Each structure stands twice: as C-alpha cells, then as structure tokens.
Amino acid sequence: MTASILILGGTTEAYALADCLASRPGLRVMTSLAGRTANPRLPAGETRIGGFGGIPGLVDYLRQEGIAAVVDATHPFASAMGWNAAKACRSVGVPLVRLERPAWAPEREDRWTQVVDWEAAVAALQTGGSKRVFLAVGRQELAPFAGLEDIWFLIRVVTPPDPMPHFRAYELLLARGPFDLESERALLDTHRIDAIVCKNSGGEATSEKLVAARERGIRVIMRERPERPCVPLAASVAEALEWVDRTLGRGEP
Incomplete structure (x- = not known):
C-alpha cells in the first residue's frame, strides 16, 4: 500500500x-x-x-x-x-x-546584537554609527532600511526586488549560496563593510559571512527566529x- x-x-x-x-x-x-x-x-x-x-x-x-x-x-x-x-x-x-x-550561536569573539524585528535592527544601526552595511535579509524585507540615508548598503539577494525600495546609496548583488569563506572575506574587505544585518537562518550555505565578520571584528545585527x-x-x-x-x-x- x-x-x-x-x-x-x-x-x-x-x-x-x-x-x-x-x-x-x-x-x-x-x-x-x-x-x-x-x-x-x-x-x-x-x-x-x-x-x-x-x-x-x-x-x-x-x-x-x-x-x-x-x-x-x-x-x-x-x-x-x-x-x-x-x-x-x-x-x-x-x-x-x-x-x-x-540556529547559529555567537562565539566569544563575535560582536552580535540580537534583535526581534527589523525596527530594532534599524535602531541598532542608527545608534551604532555604521556607515557601510551588508544587508542580507532577503528581497522582501528591505523596506525598513530604505529610510537610513546616511548609510551605504550592499544588498545581496537571489532575485531582484520588485519593486525595489528607494535607497539613497547602495549596490545590488544578485547571488545564490552556498558562499565560501574566501569569497565572503573578499566581499567584506572590497566593500569596506562595518556591519552586517541578517536573519538567524542557520545552516552552512550562508554561515561563512559570520566567520569572516568574526575575524574582522565586524558587528552583526542578527534577527532572532520567530x-x-x-x-x-x-x-x-x-x-x-x-x-x-x-x-x-x-x-x-
């Protein structure tokens, strides 16, 4: 049967x-x-x-x-x-x-700020003095960050947002994981990233950005799971x- x-x-x-x-x-x-x-x-x-x-x-x-x-x-x-x-x-x-x-868990050297929603993430960026932010939150959740006009964003998504929120200064990167450690190191260095905003998705496909951030002392604003x-x-x-x-x-x- x-x-x-x-x-x-x-x-x-x-x-x-x-x-x-x-x-x-x-x-x-x-x-x-x-x-x-x-x-x-x-x-x-x-x-x-x-x-x-x-x-x-x-x-x-x-x-x-x-x-x-x-x-x-x-x-x-x-x-x-x-x-x-x-x-x-x-x-x-x-x-x-x-x-x-x-879920991912912070290690001793990590600089994580854990938040429950994107409003808290926006507030953390505003108070943290970040100027060049790697935004890895998915194409459907970009809008809360579009009003931060004093920050340049590197936005990585799989497919283009439609519609694309109005960011004053940004670069859109279309890419699908998994991402290796060397490429994530190069990404952060090339774009002079000083903060990362992401979800606690867990898994290995997109975790190397956290390792690269740890090595560089880059702040990570991590949204907790619902x-x-x-x-x-x-x-x-x-x-x-x-x-x-x-x-x-x-x-x-």
Whole structure:
C-alpha cells in the first residue's frame, strides 16, 4: 500500500529529504513550494507550487490527497506556514514534524546584537554609527532600511526586488549560496563593510559571512527566529527520515 508524504519545502533540507524519500518503494512524495522564486529547482517526486488558501485550504488538501504524514521543512522564518501546518494537521489528525536546521550561536569573539524585528535592527544601526552595511535579509524585507540615508548598503539577494525600495546609496548583488569563506572575506574587505544585518537562518550555505565578520571584528545585527508552534522536531534530514519510518511503521528500507 502506498503512503503519501507532504513536504512543505523550499529549503536545502527539503530537497535532500525529497531525494531520499522518493527512491523508497511504497511512498508517494509531494513537495509544496511557496512560488516566490521564479523558475525554482524542482525536487524529486511530485511538486505543487503556490499557497493552499490558509488553514481551510490545507485541511482540504490533506484530506483529498490522503496525506499520511507532513514534514514542515520551510525556512526558519516562514512562521505563518508553520502555524498553519500545525493547526491543519491537528484538525485532521495527520502527524507533523518540523525539520529545522539548528540556529547559529555567537562565539566569544563575535560582536552580535540580537534583535526581534527589523525596527530594532534599524535602531541598532542608527545608534551604532555604521556607515557601510551588508544587508542580507532577503528581497522582501528591505523596506525598513530604505529610510537610513546616511548609510551605504550592499544588498545581496537571489532575485531582484520588485519593486525595489528607494535607497539613497547602495549596490545590488544578485547571488545564490552556498558562499565560501574566501569569497565572503573578499566581499567584506572590497566593500569596506562595518556591519552586517541578517536573519538567524542557520545552516552552512550562508554561515561563512559570520566567520569572516568574526575575524574582522565586524558587528552583526542578527534577527532572532520567530516563535513556532510546539510540534515534534528533527534537526537533520536523517532525523526526519527516522521520524517518517516510525510514523508509518516502516523499518529501514
């Protein structure tokens, strides 16, 4: 009998999990992508693109597709989807696990200012005297910083913002990780960066900028992760695979 697994995806871990599960017999693997990226890389198995229509839409989808288990492998800052998934799965009795990479933690030499929102990050920049800031917050969250007219920004995004907020002085860098340490060192040095603003996304793909900042004593303004619902957690793809096996009553493939 075939069991249907829904992966709420978009992250590196989601793609890796789909690769592992799609090769297993007796499993139908479906990955849902939010659709915010043009021409996204398609994961193994089946793919659906776009929102569900809130909690009611997700409930209908779980029932119509006969989903046996859900893995929420969305980005650590995709909090709305996380809450919707928890409520929808609870209402129809479908098991749910959250696959979430561990958060970054500051080391002794780091100069981190941890903030809960972008308003606090803006205030930290205003009081910290930064003049050349590396902004790595994603293309949809640039607007709060556009009013800081006495700061030059290096803005790194995967795809161009549309519309682009009005920054007085900036350079737009289109690039997709992972980024190695040497290139991050060169980036900070070439642009004379004195502060970095980013999210605590965790993982290795974009962590080298933090190492380079530590080496140079550069200040990092780090947005903390939003609150998530209390659901079972898997810190790695291997742990998520073990959870799937336990949940579906399957042994090792």
